[in-house]
Amino acid sequence: MHQLISSLAMAFSFSAISLAQTQINNSIPFQTEDSKDYSLVIPSSYIEGEATAAFLALHPWNTSKWNGETWCEELSGFAEANNVILVCPDGGADGKIDDPIDTAFTTFILDSAFQWYDIDPAKLYAIGFSWGGKTTYTYGLNHMDKFAGLLPIGAAINAGDVDDISQNIDGKPVYIVHGSLDMPDSRFYPLIDAMESNGACIETNLLPGVGHTIEFDNQVAILTAAYDYLKDNACTTTSTNSVFQESRDILPYNSIESGVTINLISERREPWSILTKDGKVVKQGNSQSVIFDLPAGLYILHTGNRSQKFTIQ
Numbered sequence: 307m308h309q310l311i312s313s314l315a316m317a318f319s320f321s322a323i324s325l326a327q328t329q330i331n332n333s334i335p336f337q338t339e340d341s342k343d344y345s346l347v348i349p350s351s352y353i354e355g356e357a358t359a360a361f362l363a364l365h366p367w368n369t370s371k372w373n374g375e376t377w378c379e380e381l382s383g384f385a386e387a388n389n390v391i392l393v394c395p396d397g398g399a400d401g402k403i404d405d406p407i408d409t410a411f412t413t414f415i416l417d418s419a420f421q422w423y424d425i426d427p428a429k430l431y432a433i434g435f436s437w438g439g440k441t442t443y444t445y446g447l448n449h450m451d452k453f454a455g456l457l458p459i460g461a462a463i464n465a466g467d468v469d470d471i472s473q474n475i476d477g478k479p480v481y482i483v484h485g486s487l488d489m490p491d492s493r494f495y496p497l498i499d500a501m502e503s504n505g506a507c508i509e510t511n512l513l514p515g516v517g518h519t520i521e522f523d524n525q526v527a528i529l530t531a532a533y534d535y536l537k538d539n540a541c542t543t544t545s546t547n548s549v550f551q552e553s554r555d556i557l558p559y560n561s562i563e564s565g566v567t568i569n570l571i572s573e574r575r576e577p578w579s580i581l582t583k584d585g586k587v588v589k590q591g592n593s594q595s596v597i598f599d600l601p602a603g604l605y606i607l608h609t610g611n612r613s614q615k616f617t618i619q
């Protein structure tokens with residue numbers, strides 16, 4: 307992980323001064339897998355120290371064509387045109403981006419991206435196509451306090467997939483892009499109803515004559531219009547992602563002696579987890595007082611919508 311962070315720091319520094327867009331493709335061990343892949347796209351206009359909007363980008367289910375890397379490539383023009391960072395986790399060998407390990411990895415990589423880059427916590431969105439569009443709904447709704455809005459495209463989903471979580475969209479914007487030939491009676495209109503009935507601000511674009519594809523004409527312009535809506539609509543308030551806007555610190559310092567007990571900067575009884583550099587949970591609980599009885603090394607403490615790197619000496 308030290309090597310990973312160093313390589314990302316180098317890419318980070320390079321992207322801050324480069325005139326070219328940067329795509330980073332990397333992998334790390336995570337939970338039961340020896341290698342979990344992810345990709346990042348950093349726009350050429352990114353400047354270190356300036357808060358930048360970002361999209362969690364979730365790829366379709368088609369192992370012959372799509373993974374985190376190719377999905378980042380597909381959306382790179384949109385990212386460059388709008389000065390947004392893309393965070394693209396990979397769904398692994400089966401191609402599905404919403405298996406339990408993939409969902410955990412998505413959270414880990416997304417939280418890590420906030421450590422590596424200056425992402426604006428009030429301007430984090432989710433975007434995905436097909437199975438990734440479905441996961442934009444399910445992951446997004448299950449973690450709605452992280453996101454300022456959702457942009458599902460051609461989502462391969464039924465309204466029943468979100469029955470238990472649709473209420474989480476209350477007060478947030480959704481922009482749905484869908485093809486008129488892509489089963490709109492089951493995949494488009496019922497989702498509009500589900501989002502509207504649960505308090506979303508919603509806008510849609512049903513593309514005439516388009517089937518189940520992301521490769522439609524004027525893609526960048528269409529996605530840019532969707533992004534513009536997510537940024538400026540009746541749901542947009544200064545309270546969006548208010549948890550993120552608070553101090554990101556969970557610990558009072560980043561270097562800790564082994565065996566020391568520290569009170570977390572968190573809500574009382576808020577669940578927390580400590581992960582190793584390879585993403586394995588080694589300690590978790592919900593008390594504010596934590597004994598850091600861990601071997602020397604680099605760790606990530608995660609609670610709520612915040613993550614903080616720290617070392618054990």
